[in-house]
Amino acid sequence: MTTQTQASGQAPVFSMRDASKSFGSTQVLRSISLDVAPGEVVAIIGPSGGGKSTLLRCATTLERIDAGSVAFGDLTVADTSADGTVTYASKERLRQAKSRFGLVFQSYNLFPHMTVMRNVCDAPIAVQRRPRAEVEAQARALLAKMGLAGCEGKVPCQLSGGQQQRASIARALCLNPDILFFDEPTSALDPELTGEVLKVMRQLAVEGMTMIVVTHEMQFAREVATRVVFMDGGAIVEEGTPQQVLGAPTRQRTREFLARYSG
Numbered sequence: 001m002t003t004q005t006q007a008s009g010q011a012p013v014f015s016m017r018d019a020s021k022s023f024g025s026t027q028v029l030r031s032i033s034l035d036v037a038p039g040e041v042v043a044i045i046g047p048s049g050g051g052k053s054t055l056l057r058c059a060t061t062l063e064r065i066d067a068g069s070v071a072f073g074d075l076t077v078a079d080t081s082a083d084g085t086v087t088y089a090s091k092e093r094l095r096q097a098k099s100r101f102g103l104v105f106q107s108y109n110l111f112p113h114m115t116v117m118r119n120v121c122d123a124p125i126a127v128q129r130r131p132r133a134e135v136e137a138q139a140r141a142l143l144a145k146m147g148l149a150g151c152e153g154k155v156p157c158q159l160s161g162g163q164q165q166r167a168s169i170a171r172a173l174c175l176n177p178d179i180l181f182f183d184e185p186t187s188a189l190d191p192e193l194t195g196e197v198l199k200v201m202r203q204l205a206v207e208g209m210t211m212i213v214v215t216h217e218m219q220f221a222r223e224v225a226t227r228v229v230f231m232d233g234g235a236i237v238e239e240g241t242p243q244q245v246l247g248a249p250t251r252q253r254t255r256e257f258l259a260r261y262s263g
């Protein structure tokens with residue numbers, strides 16, 4: 001795909017076009033289009049059931065779209081032909097695409113029986129087929145950066161929730177991704193541990209990491225995001241800078257959500 005993002009004029013790292021998704025007779029995504037330029041931090045907000053997680057799952061090939069397209073840079077993952085058939089890329093191209101993004105879940109999703117080190121190194125070695133010594137050196141550096149030096153040999157249940165989430169961010173970063181997706185990364189954490197994780201995410205943003213973050217942390221969206229997307233009923237209802245969407249929303253549904261949220 002050669003399209004350029006409106007905001008920066010740069011080719012998008014991630015691009016979703018007219019993507020739709022239904023579960024049975026329920027349409028959960030309605031013609032979603034989202035281009036993300038290098039260095040952008042896009043916060044996706046909106047009421048429960050609005051389709052935020054499904055958008056991330058479709059973006060990261062955990063779910064298949066029914067229409068539209070998904071691409072990571074020049075690598076098209078799914079596209080729709082003129083007759084409306086959606087075609088996914090070959091297994092090998094999907095493997096390449098999976099090397100371009102990292103995914104951080106609300107519930108960490110670390111393998112419970114593996115050490116922190118193995119959790120971080122597993123995909124770079126198995127999926128990206130990189131040399132073990134190189135991956136382990138990078139993993140140690142990333143764990144240190146996440147404040148987890150000395151935790152390499154522990155298993156997830158020996159860590160706090162905040163530490164587990166930081167380990168899962170290290171795991172995502174060890175893929176050297178072009179973009180990171182976060183699905184409500186702090187909702188399972190109490191406020192103190194939430195702060196630790198948000199601090200790490202802020203630092204990544206400062207370093208220029210491209211990120212899409214589904215979040216209920218409005219302060220994070222206000223202070224760190226370059227763009228806020230408000231989703232409701234499976235559609236993008238409003239998007240713009242944090243000042244625009246959070247400070248002066250133009251759509252009634254956004255205003256109602258923000259009023260309910262801060263009330």
Ligand SMILES: Nc1ncnc2c1ncn2[C@@H]1O[C@H](COP(=O)(O)OP(=O)(O)OP(=O)(O)O)[C@@H](O)[C@H]1O
Nearest residue numbers: 023024026028046047048049050051052053054055
């Ligand atoms: N695998 C599935 N099968 C059937 N319905 C699903 C499935 N996954 C999601 N849904 C439905 O899709 C809709 C959107 O769900 P989704 O989790 O994407 O919303 P969300 O905005 O992330 O909500 P929340 O903020 O509560 O996580 C909901 O009605 C949900 O019940």
